[in-house]
Amino acid sequence: MPFQSTFDFRMPTHIVHGVGSITRLAQLLADGARPLVVADPGLVEAGIVARATDVLDNAGLKWTLFTDVVGNPVAKNVSAGARAYAKGKCNALVGLGGGSPMDVAKMIGVVATGGGRIEQYLGAGKVTVDLPPLVCVPTTYGTGSEVTPFAVLTNPKTQNKDPVISHRITPGVAILDPDLSVALPIALGGTTGMDALTHAIESYTNLLSTPLTEGIALSAIEMIGDNLRIACANDHEIEATQQMLIASCMAGVAFAQTRLGNVHAMSHPVGAQFGVHHGLANAVLLPHVMDYNLQTRLGKFAQIASALGEETEGLSEYDAACLAVEAVRQMNDDLGIPDGLKATGVKASGINQLAKTAMQSGNVAVNPRKTTLADMQALFRTAM
Numbered sequence: 001m002p003f004q005s006t007f008d009f010r011m012p013t014h015i016v017h018g019v020g021s022i023t024r025l026a027q028l029l030a031d032g033a034r035p036l037v038v039a040d041p042g043l044v045e046a047g048i049v050a051r052a053t054d055v056l057d058n059a060g061l062k063w064t065l066f067t068d069v070v071g072n073p074v075a076k077n078v079s080a081g082a083r084a085y086a087k088g089k090c091n092a093l094v095g096l097g098g099g100s101p102m103d104v105a106k107m108i109g110v111v112a113t114g115g116g117r118i119e120q121y122l123g124a125g126k127v128t129v130d131l132p133p134l135v136c137v138p139t140t141y142g143t144g145s146e147v148t149p150f151a152v153l154t155n156p157k158t159q160n161k162d163p164v165i166s167h168r169i170t171p172g173v174a175i176l177d178p179d180l181s182v183a184l185p186i187a188l189g190g191t192t193g194m195d196a197l198t199h200a201i202e203s204y205t206n207l208l209s210t211p212l213t214e215g216i217a218l219s220a221i222e223m224i225g226d227n228l229r230i231a232c233a234n235d236h237e238i239e240a241t242q243q244m245l246i247a248s249c250m251a252g253v254a255f256a257q258t259r260l261g262n263v264h265a266m267s268h269p270v271g272a273q274f275g276v277h278h279g280l281a282n283a284v285l286l287p288h289v290m291d292y293n294l295q296t297r298l299g300k301f302a303q304i305a306s307a308l309g310e311e312t313e314g315l316s317e318y319d320a321a322c323l324a325v326e327a328v329r330q331m332n333d334d335l336g337i338p339d340g341l342k343a344t345g346v347k348a349s350g351i352n353q354l355a356k357t358a359m360q361s362g363n364v365a366v367n368p369r370k371t372t373l374a375d376m377q378a379l380f381r382t383a384m
């Protein structure tokens, strides 16, 4: 099994987990902290933002709330947030919600300390100044943004999503409180959970995986297989939700080191060009890309099948590997996720542009199977 003969493994985030752990928010910020709390309007309405700001109030900390965050965040969300940060005389950040508010909090931090516009920081290694203290609180069990050095910005001009990549934007603290995500609607829980599964599978099988990341990613796959359906089944499955939050964080730790693969290369333009939710796009694409990659990592896909509860004893490695794809298809089906992009609003006429944009992603280079533009077009056609 190939693995990186040299690698770095970096995990600077202090991870705090437990039911009710949001009550530690003030304590985990420095004395005299004046945070900008970045969330979205849905979280305010659901009373989740108040759970966090009540803690800040009780500790006597002043805070400013910023909720101008959309599903696929754009540069103006970041510049508006940086203005709110300055106006509120803030000196810290709290990113509360799914991937979008957490990523926007990271990018506000970049502009607040480094100045200029967020577009200047797209790509790797462009952030040269440390961020203000940043605490991230995921309220879905999918993105892993609470532990990653990535923040994704949608660019309407290029119709793609471009990442800011820097270890300086990895949050200092992540609070995993299952109480905040226990009643996620299935449409959100199912798709964000499948995003986490995609992170784990892409990290486990890609060219940059290492023994350290493989162990974490494979455990995350098993936990997601055991818990995602239960967490989505009703509004009070606290234990399954807890397992999902931890698994999503573990998948984040793994792909923070390795990056991802073709699923994410493809889902970013799908999100940018057709407005499809990130988790939904990944969930639909995942079995198709697994099928494409299967032949390059039979042993690993057989392990994935087994981690997802498939009976692989007595099967050939190839047959066992195929069961991994079937298991993921079945999970999608159980969660009400369609098996093709057409059902999410993607038009076949957009395939050439989608494929061209996907090929620009750094995730293609680390995908376990070499992918040309023609391969990418074929992948999109199959996934329709």
Ligand SMILES: [Fe+2]
Binding pocket: 143, 195, 199, 264, 278, 282
């Ligand atoms: Fe993702």
